[in-house]
Amino acid sequence: MLGGYRIEGRRAAEIAASVERAVGSGDLEPGQLLPPLRELAGELGVNPNTVAAAYRVLRERGVIETAGRRGSRVRSAPATTGRDHIRVDVPEGVRDVSSGNPDPALLPPLAQAFAAAGAESDRAPVLYGDVAVEPELARLARAALDADGVPDGPLAVVSGSLDAVERVLAAHLRPGDTVAVEDPGWGRTLDLVPALGLRTAPVPVDDEGPLPDGLRDALGAGARALIVTDRAQNPTGAAISAARARALRSVLRDHPGTLLIEDDHGHGIVDVPLHPLAGVTRHWAFVRSAAKAYGPDLRLAVLTGDSVTVDRVRGRQRLGPGWVSRILQRALVRLWADGAVDARAVAAAYGRRRDGLIDALAARGVVAHGVSGMNVWVPVRDETGAVARLLHAGWSVAPGARFRMSAPPGIRISVSALAEEETGPLADAVAAALGPGPARSYV
Numbered sequence: 001m002l003g004g005y006r007i008e009g010r011r012a013a014e015i016a017a018s019v020e021r022a023v024g025s026g027d028l029e030p031g032q033l034l035p036p037l038r039e040l041a042g043e044l045g046v047n048p049n050t051v052a053a054a055y056r057v058l059r060e061r062g063v064i065e066t067a068g069r070r071g072s073r074v075r076s077a078p079a080t081t082g083r084d085h086i087r088v089d090v091p092e093g094v095r096d097v098s099s100g101n102p103d104p105a106l107l108p109p110l111a112q113a114f115a116a117a118g119a120e121s122d123r124a125p126v127l128y129g130d131v132a133v134e135p136e137l138a139r140l141a142r143a144a145l146d147a148d149g150v151p152d153g154p155l156a157v158v159s160g161s162l163d164a165v166e167r168v169l170a171a172h173l174r175p176g177d178t179v180a181v182e183d184p185g186w187g188r189t190l191d192l193v194p195a196l197g198l199r200t201a202p203v204p205v206d207d208e209g210p211l212p213d214g215l216r217d218a219l220g221a222g223a224r225a226l227i228v229t230d231r232a233q234n235p236t237g238a239a240i241s242a243a244r245a246r247a248l249r250s251v252l253r254d255h256p257g258t259l260l261i262e263d264d265h266g267h268g269i270v271d272v273p274l275h276p277l278a279g280v281t282r283h284w285a286f287v288r289s290a291a292k293a294y295g296p297d298l299r300l301a302v303l304t305g306d307s308v309t310v311d312r313v314r315g316r317q318r319l320g321p322g323w324v325s326r327i328l329q330r331a332l333v334r335l336w337a338d339g340a341v342d343a344r345a346v347a348a349a350y351g352r353r354r355d356g357l358i359d360a361l362a363a364r365g366v367v368a369h370g371v372s373g374m375n376v377w378v379p380v381r382d383e384t385g386a387v388a389r390l391l392h393a394g395w396s397v398a399p400g401a402r403f404r405m406s407a408p409p410g411i412r413i414s415v416s417a418l419a420e421e422e423t424g425p426l427a428d429a430v431a432a433a434l435g436p437g438p439a440r441s442y443v
Helices: 011-026 038-042 049-061 111-123 135-147 160-173 185-193 212-220 242-251 307-320 326-337 345-365 383-392 420-435
Strands: 064-066 072-074 155-158 178-183 199-206 225-229 259-263 284-291 301-305 375-379 410-414
Touching: 011 049, 038 049, 049 064, 049 072, 049 242, 111 326, 135 155, 135 284, 135 301, 155 160, 155 307, 160 185, 160 225, 160 259, 160 284, 160 301, 160 307, 178 185, 185 199, 199 212, 212 225, 212 242, 259 301, 284 307, 301 307, 345 375, 345 420, 383 410, 383 420
Parallel strands: 178 199, 178 225, 225 259, 259 284
Antiparallel strands: 064 072, 155 301, 284 301, 375 410
């Protein structure tokens, strides 16, 4: 049943650790069936309740799943096998268009903003017990959210979008609950959900966002939450249109108990309008990160939502990190106030590179997607072959397996730092790597 691996331990924690180590090392593979409780208890010479406790810990950590009499198996995407490991090592001399990073040339200088924030903190140090959110940041953030039609709600500041998603999920859900996620979608999210002991329900995506029928199916099957990207969806570049927002809100209106989490991934780098979904469910959260427009190392995101959700996030935050550095918050306020980022110019730069590649691929008979943001998604028949052939041709792209569950194969190309003169050669290489014949849609 377990090949050559032998589970060890006398206590529940030791047994759970033995299984998790084996999953991490590959000695136990995804889908592998674990011994029944009594059988393993007999082998280890322990009480069956001890094994039951170990299996419960493993379920809660997202390592295994149990299906009644069919027994317990290693999850198909366990928390210990992060999708970030599904990558291609970039040899010297190969052009890397796989990273998903913003163009450093389009990021603002930070020195003056941090110097000003440091000087302000010298004059007015933040001490234990002070407010967690910089008042001017709250004012500016709320005004921007109001302008984009995001419902009113209290604000919190967290350490990036994924931190917000994790805190909101933990505030409402319990191990075993199901979360509807975009497919293809952000690989970190697809890893995070099972890491919290939650199940994923894939929802297909097209250029306008999640498909309403797919969301209806997921919620009808019992999904308790939805994580959705409003603009610059990673990896497909999808942006929720006004019509799609109405359709999705209609589906959510029939499931008012759904926890809705929206990630405005494209804030500050896109020129397409925001069409938020919040307002039709009892619990919701909307998050904006500074990472793409101001720099990935600015680990700061603004979170708003219903009062219960934000209060739970704040309360749990107080028991852990306490707050996100007010110096960091003050620096971001200065960047905002000084207009350090020209969002229209940044969006136009990414748009020229993205549209240029899509048009070049279309001229070579290759279908590609990307209506916003810095990524282009190219459906392929043979993902592994396409990645390998492109690498041989001098281009490193991201394998679609990092971003998909049941969606057809594809590759992601980051155009953030793609020079105009590189567009044609890259399109030639992609067309050659895909070979003759029509490409498949990712929907």
